[in-house]
Amino acid sequence: MAATERNERLTDELDPSIRLRCPICRAALSKQSTCWRCTSAAAHEFPEVSGVPVLLNPERSIFRFEDFRPHARTTFKEPALWALRLGRLLPSPSRDVSAPHCRSRLAGLLAERDRDRRRVLVVGCGDGTAGYGALTQVEHASWLETDVSLAGRARIVCDASDLPFEDGQFDLVICVAVLEHVLDPQRCVDEMHRVLSANGLIYATTPFMQQVHMGEYDFMRFTRSGHRWLFRAFDEIDSGMATGPASVLVWSVEYFLLSWTSSVAARRVIKGLTRLALGWMTWLDPWLARREAAQDGAGGFYFIGHRSPKTPLVARGMLNYYQGADALK
Numbered sequence: 001m002a003a004t005e006r007n008e009r010l011t012d013e014l015d016p017s018i019r020l021r022c023p024i025c026r027a028a029l030s031k032q033s034t035c036w037r038c039t040s041a042a043a044h045e046f047p048e049v050s051g052v053p054v055l056l057n058p059e060r061s062i063f064r065f066e067d068f069r070p071h072a073r074t075t076f077k078e079p080a081l082w083a084l085r086l087g088r089l090l091p092s093p094s095r096d097v098s099a100p101h102c103r104s105r106l107a108g109l110l111a112e113r114d115r116d117r118r119r120v121l122v123v124g125c126g127d128g129t130a131g132y133g134a135l136t137q138v139e140h141a142s143w144l145e146t147d148v149s150l151a152g153r154a155r156i157v158c159d160a161s162d163l164p165f166e167d168g169q170f171d172l173v174i175c176v177a178v179l180e181h182v183l184d185p186q187r188c189v190d191e192m193h194r195v196l197s198a199n200g201l202i203y204a205t206t207p208f209m210q211q212v213h214m215g216e217y218d219f220m221r222f223t224r225s226g227h228r229w230l231f232r233a234f235d236e237i238d239s240g241m242a243t244g245p246a247s248v249l250v251w252s253v254e255y256f257l258l259s260w261t262s263s264v265a266a267r268r269v270i271k272g273l274t275r276l277a278l279g280w281m282t283w284l285d286p287w288l289a290r291r292e293a294a295q296d297g298a299g300g301f302y303f304i305g306h307r308s309p310k311t312p313l314v315a316r317g318m319l320n321y322y323q324g325a326d327a328l329k
Ligand SMILES: [Zn+2]
Pocket: 022, 023, 024, 025, 026, 027, 038, 039, 040, 042, 043, 044
């Protein structure tokens, strides 16, 4: 059954206790018969497509309401079932070596909070392929998944640069492999900071050495230090390598070979053969992730922090943050 092979939404109903706000003017939003409208004098209107509210600020977003009304493709499309099955048979070209550690650590931190303080916002849920591991086992946690695509399992379509929520009402924000796809990552991180409760948690992973993916929707990369500075309004709980140099090497071979052809069929064959021939190499990444010298060639980094900074991060302090090979000399 297709429905069970794909990743279904964690929650199908929109929690009525979530206080939605107009992404343009921050006034309250109310549901109309076929759309959502803000209560300000401007009465901004937002469509609902297939039961999913599309809450965008078209002045700042790269997306328009028209991108969603006909249920068109935006950042990604749902793969055909045969492609989904084939992808599962082939070795993955990348491995997030930090995912089990991060999700189990976050599950512990979330479970320590009061039962009514476990509200999770996912910014960029995609199709849920990556999963949330131990986090979904936390009792009394409530989830809201969002994205800028209707292809996945988003319950609300919204852009991270203008989150349509009242301040301080989430206890954990998850933002995995998203910030490379936004034009203004600092504004998006500031928005996540705004909607988090006092001492709320942030979990983000973002690529450093990774070739262009998702075509026209790819804009940014971060070193580990650059990633830390992006989250300077947060205290760090944990950070480190998410994707290792072996994944980078597999991607590099694949993209070197892809450089020779624009043929869709040939590119599919190259991707499949590269995965079959070199996918095993990504098993080296868990070992490399423990080595300081490997940090400089990592594929990406994770950051876990909480909202209330005890010691504000200052610019000069960033020189001591670097943890790569040159820090050993
Ligand atoms: Zn408004």
